[in-house]
Amino acid sequence: MARGSTRPTSRDVARAAGVSQAAVSLVLGDKWRGRVSETTAERVRTAARDLGYRPNLAARNLRLGHTRTVLLVVPALTTEFFAGVYTGAARIAAEHGFGVVLYPSPEGIGPARDPFHSARAALDGVLASSMAADALTAIRGDQLPLVMLDSDPHGSLGAATVNLDIADGVRQVTDHLLGLGHRHFLHLAADIPSWTFAVRAHELATRLASVPDTRVRTIHAPISIEGAQQATTAALTGPGPHPTALVCDDDKLATGAYKAIRRLGLRIPDDLSVTGLDDLALATAIDPELTTVRLDAELFGERGMQALLAVLDGRTPTQGDIPVQLVVRDSTAPPRSRP
Amino acid sequence: MARGSTRPTSRDVARAAGVSQAAVSLVLGDKWRGRVSETTAERVRTAARDLGYRPNLAARNLRLGHTRTVLLVVPALTTEFFAGVYTGAARIAAEHGFGVVLYPSPEGIGPARDPFHSARAALDGVLASSMAADALTAIRGDQLPLVMLDSDPHGSLGAATVNLDIADGVRQVTDHLLGLGHRHFLHLAADIPSWTFAVRAHELATRLASVPDTRVRTIHAPISIEGAQQATTAALTGPGPHPTALVCDDDKLATGAYKAIRRLGLRIPDDLSVTGLDDLALATAIDPELTTVRLDAELFGERGMQALLAVLDGRTPTQGDIPVQLVVRDSTAPPRSRP
DNA sequence: CGCCGGAAGTGTTACGTATAACGTCGCCCG
DNA sequence: CGGGCGACGTTATACGTAACACTTCCGGCG
Structure with a gap:
C-alpha cells in the first residue's frame, strides 16, 4: 500500500512498474505505439490497475489548457423539455469526447452572484437557454465561447444561436x-x-x-x-x-x-x-x-452542441431553424354554431 | 492588450499592478489583512478588473487538492422530484462554499462506460440517488466519498444513506x-x-x-x-x-x-x-x-448534502428518516356498496 | 568499420495557483 | 543606541500531468 490515504499518482504507478512517469503517461494516454514496447506497456497497465490509479483531472486540465467540458445552462425548473435537450447535447458531446455539466440557473440558491460559483468546474464553453435569462449577464462576464439556445436570432449577444422554428x-x-x-x-x-x-x-x-x-x-x-x-x-x-x-x-x-x-x-x-x-x-x-x-428537444440539444463544438473548433456553425410539427389530438374541433 | 488570445493569468495582473504574483493571490484570495496595504490591494483589484482576470480553476484545484465540487447523480429522467432534490442540495452546498454538478445517469448516451467520462469535472464527493442504479457500480470504482439517497438502509454499499420514510x-x-x-x-x-x-x-x-x-x-x-x-x-x-x-x-x-x-x-x-x-x-x-x-424533495436534497458534507469533514452524518405526509384530495372516497 | 535510423525509454519543463518561508524597512522602547 | 517587532511584500516551491528534447541500444548497410 501507499503511504497514507492519498490517491496514487502516475509517479506511483511508474515506481510500481519500474518505469518513468513519462512512460506511464504515454501508455495510459494511448500514445505509445512505437515508443514503448508491448511488454512494458502491459506492465504499466497492470500496475495502474493494481493501484487503482485514476488520473488527476485538475492536473490534466491544467496541463492541457482545456477541459473538454461544457456547461449547459437551463432554466431553474428542470423540465422534461430540457431533459431532452440535455440528452441530445450529451450524446453529441460524448461522440466528440466532451462532457456536459448541467447548470439549472438558480432561483434563490445561496448567494449566487456568480453562476460559476455553483458550477465551479473549469469549462471550455457554454450552451445556454435563452430562458435562463437571469444567468446570462454573468455568463457574458466570462469570455467563454457561447452558443444560445433559442435566443434572438438578430444576435443581441454576439453569440451564435440555434433556434426552434x-x-x-x-x-x-x-x-x-x-x-x-x-x-x-x-x-x-x-x-x-x-x-x-x-x-x-x-x-x-x-x-x-x-x-x-x-x-x-x-x-x-x-x-x-x-x-x-x-x-x-x-x-x-x-x-x-x-x-x-x-x-x-x-x-x-x-x-x-x-x-x-x-x-x-x-x-x-x-x-x-x-x-x-x-x-x-x-x-x-x-x-x-x-x-x-x-418540439424535438433532443434534436435541439444536438444542434446546439454541434454549433458549440464548431465554435470551439474555430469553424462557423451551420445555420437553419429546427422544424416543429403540429400534433392534432382531441382538444380541437370546429366551433359550435352559436344558438 | 495582451499578446494573443490567451486569458490573463495572475502573473499578468501582477505585472500590471507592479507587484508580485503572490501579492495578487493574497489580495484576490482575501488573505491580505496585515500583509498588503490597502492602497496596493486596491491597485491589484483594479488591475484584475481591467484585464478581466478570472482565476484558472484547474490550477487552483490542483494546488488546493480539492475542488469543493460534488456530483449529484440522479436517474436519467430528470423529473420534477429531482429538480427539488437538486435545489435543496445546491442551497446547502452553496452555504458551505461548495458547488454541485448534476449528472443524469445516462440512457444510451455515447459509450458511457464511465459516468465520469461525461461528468469529467474533478470532484470531492458524490451524492447519488439509489434509482440511478446503472451508474452505481462505476461510482464504486472511484473511492470518492459517497452518500446514497434513499438506498437500502442496511448499507449494502457501505456508504452513508439518507432516507425518506x-x-x-x-x-x-x-x-x-x-x-x-x-x-x-x-x-x-x-x-x-x-x-x-x-x-x-x-x-x-x-x-x-x-x-x-x-x-x-x-x-x-x-x-x-x-x-x-x-x-x-x-x-x-x-x-x-x-x-x-x-x-x-x-x-x-x-x-x-x-x-x-x-x-x-x-x-x-x-x-x-x-x-x-x-x-x-x-x-x-x-x-x-x-x-x-x-415527498419533500428539497428537504431530501438538503439532508443528503448535509450528510455528504459531514462525511467530507470526517464527521458522522446524523441519522433519521425524513417524514412524509398524506395529502387527501378528491380521488378517494368510501366504496360504493355493492348492488 | 563507421554511420544512420528506428525502437525504447528517460530527464526536464511548464501549465497557474496558493502558501510557507524568508527579507527589509522604519520605529518604538528599554 | 540597539534590538525587536509589525507592516509590507517577495521568493521559492509544490500540486500531477503531458509533451518536447534527448539518450542509449542495436541492427543493417554502404
Whole structure:
C-alpha cells in the first residue's frame, strides 16, 4: 500500500512498474505505439490497475489548457423539455469526447452572484437557454465561447444561436384552428419576458391579420397550473363575447386552462378548443388529449452542441431553424354554431 | 492588450499592478489583512478588473487538492422530484462554499462506460440517488466519498444513506383507505428493481395483513403513462371481483391509471378510489385531483448534502428518516356498496 | 568499420495557483 | 543606541500531468 490515504499518482504507478512517469503517461494516454514496447506497456497497465490509479483531472486540465467540458445552462425548473435537450447535447458531446455539466440557473440558491460559483468546474464553453435569462449577464462576464439556445436570432449577444422554428409552429396551430372555422381566439401567454415567448404573440397576431373577421385577446399568466387556471377563469367569466379557441403558449398553461374550463362547466373541445405547445407527457396525461406542437428537444440539444463544438473548433456553425410539427389530438374541433 | 488570445493569468495582473504574483493571490484570495496595504490591494483589484482576470480553476484545484465540487447523480429522467432534490442540495452546498454538478445517469448516451467520462469535472464527493442504479457500480470504482439517497438502509454499499420514510407514507395511505371502508386493493407497482419501490409493496402487504378480510393484488408497469394505462386496463377488464381502491407507486402511474379507468367508463372516486405517491404537479393537474403522499424533495436534497458534507469533514452524518405526509384530495372516497 | 535510423525509454519543463518561508524597512522602547 | 517587532511584500516551491528534447541500444548497410 501507499503511504497514507492519498490517491496514487502516475509517479506511483511508474515506481510500481519500474518505469518513468513519462512512460506511464504515454501508455495510459494511448500514445505509445512505437515508443514503448508491448511488454512494458502491459506492465504499466497492470500496475495502474493494481493501484487503482485514476488520473488527476485538475492536473490534466491544467496541463492541457482545456477541459473538454461544457456547461449547459437551463432554466431553474428542470423540465422534461430540457431533459431532452440535455440528452441530445450529451450524446453529441460524448461522440466528440466532451462532457456536459448541467447548470439549472438558480432561483434563490445561496448567494449566487456568480453562476460559476455553483458550477465551479473549469469549462471550455457554454450552451445556454435563452430562458435562463437571469444567468446570462454573468455568463457574458466570462469570455467563454457561447452558443444560445433559442435566443434572438438578430444576435443581441454576439453569440451564435440555434433556434426552434416556433413561428412556424404558431402558424401551423393558427392555420389548423382557422381551417376548423374558428375566428375568435383567446391567447394565454406566458408571463415572462423572453424572446422565445414574444415570438408566439407576434406570429399569432400577424397570421390572424391576414384573415378577415378574426379577433384575438391576449392574457398573461405565470407558467404554472394554478396561475393559468386563475387567468383563464378570469378571462372566461368576464363580459363580452366568448372565444371559441384558446391558444396556450405551452402545455403547462393549457393544463391550467383545462381545469378552469372544466370548473366553469364547459367542455373541451365542444365549447372551446384548446392548443398547447411543447408536447410534454402532460399533453397526453390530461383528458381530452391535447392538440399541441411537438418540439424535438433532443434534436435541439444536438444542434446546439454541434454549433458549440464548431465554435470551439474555430469553424462557423451551420445555420437553419429546427422544424416543429403540429400534433392534432382531441382538444380541437370546429366551433359550435352559436344558438 | 495582451499578446494573443490567451486569458490573463495572475502573473499578468501582477505585472500590471507592479507587484508580485503572490501579492495578487493574497489580495484576490482575501488573505491580505496585515500583509498588503490597502492602497496596493486596491491597485491589484483594479488591475484584475481591467484585464478581466478570472482565476484558472484547474490550477487552483490542483494546488488546493480539492475542488469543493460534488456530483449529484440522479436517474436519467430528470423529473420534477429531482429538480427539488437538486435545489435543496445546491442551497446547502452553496452555504458551505461548495458547488454541485448534476449528472443524469445516462440512457444510451455515447459509450458511457464511465459516468465520469461525461461528468469529467474533478470532484470531492458524490451524492447519488439509489434509482440511478446503472451508474452505481462505476461510482464504486472511484473511492470518492459517497452518500446514497434513499438506498437500502442496511448499507449494502457501505456508504452513508439518507432516507425518506416511504414505509410510513404507505402506512398513511393504507390507513386512509381502510378507514374509508376499502378492503379490496389493486396495487399498481413500478416495474423497476429498486429497494425504494420494493418497500412499497412490502409495507402495503404487512399493513393489510393486520386487518381481516382484506385482499390485494399487485400488477407491474413501467413508470410511464402509457405503460400504466395498459396494465390498469388489463387488470380491470380481467375476470374476478373488482377492487375498490387502486394504490399506485407514484403519481405518474396514477395518471396512466386515470386514463384507463376513464376509458372503461368508470368514475373516480365513485367506482374506484386512486392514490399516488410523490405529489408532483401532475397530481393537481389531473381531474379529480389526486390523493397522494407528499415527498419533500428539497428537504431530501438538503439532508443528503448535509450528510455528504459531514462525511467530507470526517464527521458522522446524523441519522433519521425524513417524514412524509398524506395529502387527501378528491380521488378517494368510501366504496360504493355493492348492488 | 563507421554511420544512420528506428525502437525504447528517460530527464526536464511548464501549465497557474496558493502558501510557507524568508527579507527589509522604519520605529518604538528599554 | 540597539534590538525587536509589525507592516509590507517577495521568493521559492509544490500540486500531477503531458509533451518536447534527448539518450542509449542495436541492427543493417554502404
